[in-house]
Amino acid sequence: MRAIIAGLLFAAMAVPECGAEVRLKDISWLRGSRDYQLIGYGLVVGLSGTGDTLRNAPFTEQALQSMLDRMGLNVRGQALRNRNAAAVIVTADVQGGADVGTKIDVTVSALGDATSLMGGSLLLTTLSGPDTASYANAQGAVSVTGFDVAGQSEAVTQGVPTVGRISNGGTMERAPPQPPDDGNLALELKNPDFRTAIAIVDAINAFATKRFGRKAAYERDGRTVVLKRPPQISTPRFMAEIGGLSIEPDTAARVVIDARTGTIVIGQDVQISTVAITHGTLTVRVSETPVVSQPAPRSGGRTVTTSQTQIEVGQTGGPITLLGGTTLSSLVNGLNKVGLKPAGIIAILQAVKTAGALQADLVVQ
Numbered sequence: 543m544r545a546i547i548a549g550l551l552f553a554a555m556a557v558p559e560c561g562a563e564v565r566l567k568d569i570s571w572l573r574g575s576r577d578y579q580l581i582g583y584g585l586v587v588g589l590s591g592t593g594d595t596l597r598n599a600p601f602t603e604q605a606l607q608s609m610l611d612r613m614g615l616n617v618r619g620q621a622l623r624n625r626n627a628a629a630v631i632v633t634a635d636v637q638g639g640a641d642v643g644t645k646i647d648v649t650v651s652a653l654g655d656a657t658s659l660m661g662g663s664l665l666l667t668t669l670s671g672p673d674t675a676s677y678a679n680a681q682g683a684v685s686v687t688g689f690d691v692a693g694q695s696e697a698v699t700q701g702v703p704t705v706g707r708i709s710n711g712g713t714m715e716r717a718p719p720q721p722p723d724d725g726n727l728a729l730e731l732k733n734p735d736f737r738t739a740i741a742i743v744d745a746i747n748a749f750a751t752k753r754f755g756r757k758a759a760y761e762r763d764g765r766t767v768v769l770k771r772p773p774q775i776s777t778p779r780f781m782a783e784i785g786g787l788s789i790e791p792d793t794a795a796r797v798v799i800d801a802r803t804g805t806i807v808i809g810q811d812v813q814i815s816t817v818a819i820t821h822g823t824l825t826v827r828v829s830e831t832p833v834v835s836q837p838a839p840r841s842g843g844r845t846v847t848t849s850q851t852q853i854e855v856g857q858t859g860g861p862i863t864l865l866g867g868t869t870l871s872s873l874v875n876g877l878n879k880v881g882l883k884p885a886g887i888i889a890i891l892q893a894v895k896t897a898g899a900l901q902a903d904l905v906v907q
Contacts, residue, residue: 546821552650566742567785570767571834573728575638577846578718580677582632584667585609586650586684591702592658593628599654602629629658632667632680633713640863643715645710648680658703669712677718682711684786707790727769727777734765737792745787795902804884806891815899 560793585605585896595604603622610617650664662684669678684706686849730739739761746769756770762768796814831850837843895904901906 545754552736561723563772563788563790565646566745566789567781567784569733569738569791570729570742572638572639572764572781573730577638578671578677580634580636580638580669580671580783582667582680583653583668584630584632584650584680586630586652586656586659586662587665589628589656589659589662590626592660593625593656593662594652594654595625596622599629602627602654609751611704627652628659628662628764630659630664632669633677634669636677636711636714636718638718638720639715641833642714644714646678646712647710648682648708648712650706650708651770652704656704658686659684659706660703662706664711665714666709671718675716677716678712678714680708680712681832682708684708726758727781729767729769729773731767733764733791733793735792735794736761736764738789739764739767741789741791746784749787751786758784762764771800797902798905798907799888799891799901800907801885801888804888806884806887809902812900814894814903816901817897827831872907 544628553661571795581853583605585602596603596606606622606627607617629652630650632648632654634646634814636646640646647758648664648669648792650659652659664681664684666679666681668676669680671677685708686702686706729742731742743759746759746767747757750756750772754774756772757766757770758772759769769780770786775783793811795813796809797812798807833848833850835846835848837845891900891904891907894900
């Protein structure tokens with residue numbers, strides 16, 4: 543059985559009626575143990591003539607002057623013309639629980655008109671959090687995967703040479719704020735759903751009753767499950783034990799469409815009420831053929847170029863097709879009968895949703 547239009551419709555032809563079980567830690571996260579984002583302003587030096595043009599990036603010149611001042615060199619009032627330095631923005635994501643001395647990866651992005659950061663080294667840069675407090679320092683050689691090579695009449699660029707990365711280039715100097723461990727924990731579902739929340743509560747309580755002799759969870763809403771940690775166990779061990787519990791999550795019926803790439807993703811529970819569909823296209827083709835008009839010799843005329851226009855109009859269509867399905871496999875079979883390109887399938891799905899026959903959320907990206 544063929545897939546719809548060269549594999550651009552990513553839906554299985556045969557889908558089991560029951561969903562697969564997943565681990566609790568893969569569909570939820572502990573409230574408070576979130577990533578902490580850091581940002582800083584720094585300088586990358588050692589570039590081979592690909593840095594900022596100081597005349598066009600005055601902030602780079604100011605940063606260089608301030609750095610040299612701290613090193614005892616006075617260059618104020620002098621025109622700097624080197625292109626071996628670039629102003630950059632340094633960012634990092636710190637995982638929850640990071641402590642002083644933890645190594646983190648940092649991303650370096652050019653701020654001025656530098657053409658490449660390849661071969662450069664980041665000078666010591668302080669990284670701050672949303673509260674403007676300093677949490678980490680970053681320094682090291684920048685690793686760039688893209689490149690930019692230019693000649694007098696041709697240039698070749700691959701990837702993004704103005705963005706690089708330093709693995710383990712940052713060091714935590716202060717631990718991010720963490721919520722107090724008072725035994726009251728909460729799980730946040732990555733995809734909120736009431737049935738999934740109930741399934742999580744039932745699985746945790748069944749495990750906790752057998753393991754600790756008491757229930758340890760209750761549902762607050764479709765997004766949050768509140769946990770009560772037993773006093774005889776620590777929070778990390780408790781989360782490690784319940785994180786491996788398997789449940790079968792429930793998801794909302796959804797169709798995701800990306801009209802730019804022609805990608806269509808259909809969820810397992812999507813259903814279409816029986817509808818009759820026909821799809822036709824109108825094609826108008828305009829052809830311009832140049833015609834050269836050559837005057838007779840010694841006639842005083844001149845050679846001119848005119849155009850000959852030819853317009854063709856064609857309309858294609860097909861018979862009316864019944865489309866409907868109670869399972870994903872029958873829905874895909876019905877769409878296969880239409881036999882259209884992705885643009886046509888997208889138009890049909892949008893029209894079916896407008897008609898009220900698509901029993902799912904339609905997300906257009």
